Amino acid sequence: MITNIDNWQQLAEQCLIKGNYAQAASLYEQAIEQEPSIISYYWHLGLLLLLKGEEAEAQMIWMLPLAEADTEHLPKLTNELFQLLQTEAERREKLAEYSLAWLIRQHMREINPSYINNLLQILIFSLKLEKFEEIDDLNKWGLIESLKAKEDVEIDIELLIQVLKEFLNNIPLNPINLNLIEASLPYFSDTHQCFSILLPAAMQIGHTLRQPMLAASILELHLRLEPDNVEILRHLATFYQDACNYSQGIETARLCYSLSEALADKIFALHLLLRGLMSAGGYWQAICTTCQELETVYKQFIQAQPISLEEGRILRLLTPSFAIPHIKDTPADFRAIHNKVAEIFYTDIQALGQSQDKNYHRPIVKYQALSTSTKKLKIGYVSYALRNHSVGWLARWLFQHHDRDKFDIHTYFVNYKLVNDHLQEWYLIQAGKARKLGMNGLEIADKIYQDEIDILVDLDSITLDITSEVMALKPAPIQVTWLGWDASGIPAIDYFIADPYVLPEDAQNYYTEKIWRLPKTYIAVDGFEVGVPTLRRDDLDIPMDAVVYLSAQRGYKRHPETTKWQMQIIKEVPNSYFLIKGLAEEETIKRFFYQIAEEEGVDCSRLRFLPQVHSESVHRANLGIADIVLDTFPYNGATTTLETLWMGIPLVTRVGEQFAARNSYTMMMNAGITEGIAWTDEEYIEWGVRLGRDEALRQQVALKLKASRQTAPLWNGKQFTREMEKAYEQMWQRYIEGK
Known part of the structure; x- marks a missing residue:
């Protein structure tokens, strides 16, 4: 029997803290027997039963005084119970006992279903505990409606911010989730506070998770608060374009330009x-x-x-x-x-x-005693594209064939995200020491510097601003650009990898980097995986004896002058058809080709627009439907050129002066093919017509391409790797000699 009220309550409190709920509950049961009119005893006993896992019993205990209370006193009693539970829930939260905090708050919701701050806490705990079925109950709880009503709502804005951050970072978005964000917006008196939550989340969803329309939906909500926020409009234009909503992306970019002052x-x-x-x-x-x-x-x-x-x-x-x-x-x-x-x-x-105290300079004296014969060179590769991407497909042979006894390979994955991408998984295995990094250039540069990389190779050039920032910080003593694009021009980069063909002889006059010409080719692959074709001529209503031309490039590379040459070729070759493939806005690109076809006197019925396929191996197999591939100019194909040559299909290319206008030229030279290389506009048309009319010539080129797989530098990834490694050694030797 309880004899000292203060002592037994202190004892019960100690039992609660120690987790001895049965003993604490027994004390409150005795107290109720002695003083059944003290309501608070029922609240404590119910809580202890709840903590023991006896939810039904807890609810029954709480109902005893509530059932007997009159209407006037009922709100006061329920508020007392609610406050007790809230105090315990907050204590459990501080202890990071989120399951118990979540459980207690669920019972608080039953007592007061409309208390928004409690609902927000439940959401946070549901996210932490991955109880996503609770999140689906947002509508059932009435949270969104209560937020929209904005009547008698005393909301904890910091709690709301925490909910939105957790929400945006942890669960897939759907219309219900967007409704929660939308309903929360009026509570932000400081629009920058909202901006700082929604923009990072949208960037993560749009760029890293590659869900641009969902990202755009988030930013559209913020525009309601700030219609002229240029930073939001920048990203919104990008997301629309990434989602192939080109017209809206173009209009948003125009608005962005009209509002830009600097x-x-x-x-x-x-x-x-x-x-x-x-x-x-x-x-x-x-x-x-x-x-x-x-x-x-x-x-x-x-x-x-x-x-x-x-x-x-x-x-x-x-x-x-x-x-x-x-x-x-x-x-x-x-x-x-x-x-x-x-x-x-x-x-x-x-x-x-x-x-920010970032100084990556290393005294050269540290290395002068280490020639390539005594030092295992640390080679670092940095890129966002070592995945299902053109760079990813083409760089893999260098990684595969590297001599690991002579070179210590480090790979820096920019904006890494765990996705279902078998090529990225392949690189993680082949990458040597792999660093899975985010989008902070200073942090990436720190990692490279800490790893003491000797030669850092940039595979992105200016196609990613973060990689450009890393290279500009100069975290490695020797820095090189290869593959991803033309040279970036950043003074911190020492060399640009080229070959005898891809740049003209006088190119050094306008490059800041030293052009390092490999002896044969700046790129080589051992081949490509080829799937089962999904295209047939009869599917496209093309006669079996027709001559089929193909151009497979994205909208970026469609130049009207080149398209005119292509139409003139079609016009000159009887029974010929032109297949057009590549990512673009369907109706716009059709109008573009139809207009030029009509101007050049070509019947539009001879044009076919091919759908995209989601498998690279099937795309390559489908190239086989073509007799001749017509390259783009002034920006040639690169990956598509390699794929065309590997499939043994004759190619017509126009050689220019810039790197982008000479890619196909160097690849054809390194495959041992000169048929189809044009040095003037007229030659491009002549080669296209000649290959279309001369079936024997086409077969001759196809046979040469097939034979080149065994002999040509373009298809010898191992030899190319040895040449790259030799270049690295020579670069290092020049460096330690102070040249």
Whole structure:
């Protein structure tokens, strides 16, 4: 029997804290027997039974005083019980005992279903405990309706922020989830607070998880608060374009440009506009006008230096250059502008690094006693594209054939995300020491520096701003650009890998990097996986004896002048058809081709537009439907050219001056094929017509290509790797000799 009230209650409290719920419950049962009118005893006993796992019994105990209470006192009693449970739930939360906190709060919800802060806490715990069925009950709970009503709502804004962060980071979005975000927006008096939650989440969903329309849906909600937020519009334009919603992406980019005032902002807005126009394909007049405007603003930006920029604006400086070589083949003029912008980028990034105490300089004396004969060189590869991507398909032979006895390989995966991507999984095995990294350039550079990489190889060039930032910070003593695009022009990069063909002899005059020409080819593969074709001529209503031309490039590379040459070829070759494949806006690209076909006197019924296939091996197999592939200009195919040659299909290419206009040329030379290499516009048409009319010539080229698989440098990944490794050794030797 309880004789001292203070002592037994202290004892019960100690039992509760120690988890001895049965003993504590026994004490409260005795107390109720002695003083059945003290209501608080029932609340404590019910709580202890709940903690013991006896939920039904707990509810029965709580109901005893509630059933006997009159209407006037009932709210007071339920509030007392609610407060007791809340105190215990908060204690459990501090102890990180989330299961118990979640359980207690579920009973609080039964007592007061409309208390929003408790519902928000339940959501947080449901996410932590992965009780996603609870999240599906959002509508049933009435949380969204209560938030929308905004009547008598005393909401904990910090708690709401925590819910949204957890929500956006942990569960797949669906309309119900978006409704929760939408209903929460009016509670943000500070729009920047909302911006800081929604934008990072949208970037994660749109870029890393590759769900651009979901990301766009989030940003559309924020635009209700700030319709003219240029940063939101930038990302929104990108997500629309990534989701192939080109018209909306173009219009959003135009709005972004009209609202941009600073030169750096205008540059990137023009990039977004070009990105949308070129991805859609066919908007040629607008593309040329926008490109001209971009070059003008670039020149204004260069003349206006110095301009103080924060990191975000610095990072956006280089990528816009990507569009210009798709439009014209004037590398000396292009690089005169681009290299100056790259120098500004480098200077600003270096200053940013110094402001954060990032100094990656290593005294050369540390290495001077270590020649290539005594040192195992540490080679680092950095890229976001070592996955199901053109770079991923082409770089794998270098990784596979590396001599691990002589070279210590490190690979830095930028914006790594665990996805179902067998090529990424392959790279993780072949990568040597793999670093799975995010999108922070300073952190990536730190990792590279800490690993003491000797030669850092950039596979992205300017196609990813984060990689450009890493290279500009110069975390390795020797830095090289290979494969991903043309040279970036960043002064921190020492060498650009080329070969005897892919750049003209005078190219060094306008490159800041030292052009390192490998003896034969700058790229080689051992081959490609080829699946089962899904295309047949009869499916496309094409006669079996017809001559089939094919062009398989995305909208970016569709140039009206090249398309005119292609139509002139079709016109000159009887019983010929033209297959067009590549990612673009379907109706826009059809209008583009139909208009040029009509201008050149070609019946549009001879054109066929092919759907995309989701398997690279099937795409390659389907190339076999073509008799001749017609390359693009001034931006050639690269991966598609290699695939065409591997499949033994004759190719017609126009050779230009810039790197992008000579890719197919070097690949054909390194496959031992000169038939189809054109040095003028007229030669392009002549080769296309000749190959179309001369079946014997086509067969001869196909046989040469088939035989080249055993002999040509283009198909010898192992020999290419040895040449790359020799280049690395020579670069190192030059470095330690101070050259």
